[in-house]
Amino acid sequence: MAIIKTNETNDMSDDSRFLSTVQVAKAVGVSVTTIKRWVDDGILPAHRTAGGHRKLVLADVLRLTRDGGLPATDLGQLVPRDRGEPADPDRYREQLTDAVDAIDDERIRDVLRAAHRGGIPIETIADRIVSPVMAHIGLRWQHGSVDVGTEHLVTGSIVAGLYELQSRIAANAADDRPVAVGGAPEGDHYILPTLLAKLTLIEAGWEAVNVGPNTPAASFRKLVEDRRPKLLWLSVSHLVDETKFEMEFQPLFREAQARGVPVAVGGRALPEELRSRLPYTTHGDGFAHLAAFARTLHAPAQRPKRGRPPKT
Numbered sequence: 419m420a421i422i423k424t425n426e427t428n429d430m431s432d433d434s435r436f437l438s439t440v441q442v443a444k445a446v447g448v449s450v451t452t453i454k455r456w457v458d459d460g461i462l463p464a465h466r467t468a469g470g471h472r473k474l475v476l477a478d479v480l481r482l483t484r485d486g487g488l489p490a491t492d493l494g495q496l497v498p499r500d501r502g503e504p505a506d507p508d509r510y511r512e513q514l515t516d517a518v519d520a521i522d523d524e525r526i527r528d529v530l531r532a533a534h535r536g537g538i539p540i541e542t543i544a545d546r547i548v549s550p551v552m553a554h555i556g557l558r559w560q561h562g563s564v565d566v567g568t569e570h571l572v573t574g575s576i577v578a579g580l581y582e583l584q585s586r587i588a589a590n591a592a593d594d595r596p597v598a599v600g601g602a603p604e605g606d607h608y609i610l611p612t613l614l615a616k617l618t619l620i621e622a623g624w625e626a627v628n629v630g631p632n633t634p635a636a637s638f639r640k641l642v643e644d645r646r647p648k649l650l651w652l653s654v655s656h657l658v659d660e661t662k663f664e665m666e667f668q669p670l671f672r673e674a675q676a677r678g679v680p681v682a683v684g685g686r687a688l689p690e691e692l693r694s695r696l697p698y699t700t701h702g703d704g705f706a707h708l709a710a711f712a713r714t715l716h717a718p719a720q721r722p723k724r725g726r727p728p729k730t
Contacts, residue, residue: 436474437475437479453474463478507546513529514548518555530543531583548576580617584616596716599627599647599650602653604633606631607631616628619709627647647679655685682711684703
């Protein structure tokens, strides 16, 4: 199990991010002494205030809970909610839709931040919040109610919000996490799907190398050779030439297969008829499928539910 050192810091300006050991102990259902011991042993990441008090980051506690590393946590005690309502992806989708329609950059980022702090995992944010909202914008563009510039502004705001989440979920990543590489094929210029795939994998306990959109097959083959990943993923939102893609994908898959690298594919530009001609390890209709598959390959280290953590 990777040990994450407790950090000493005086930067406690964002009070909403930090929890006391008493708060976490009450929510998790263990003693304060146990929480302090887990912090001191590197089980729970934490910061030290100038006065020496342990402060835990809300995002870390939520992440460990989602990974099954904490016992029976009552997240309602940790995450402030409006009128006591549970974290509902549909409610955040409606809020993000309103923010997008208003082209309100700050509100867009606030909604994404609030959804994740509310305990909604990245794959659910991707599948049930971001993807439907982008489909909404795409439909408005088709009907002529927004132009391509508006679509680009909205995409940029969502990307900025997602990068904020990346810094939160990657802050205390384990040192021994496996590497996954991926991106979108040549001619596919969509940036959101590849970024969402990267964040999904990071939260699932992986080091995700995203080469982004419009990447030639030869570059993916070189990545497989150079980085020796444990997973290769391709997000395919647009294909200029299906026949060319199929011809270039075949040797890429053989290269990955020869090195024992599973290949995950997904995206709206991979209809069943095309997929039936492609070799791959797994296909997903959404980011939840990618997360589930990634966790079958590498399960994050489990934190102890009771008693003293085992020595490493």
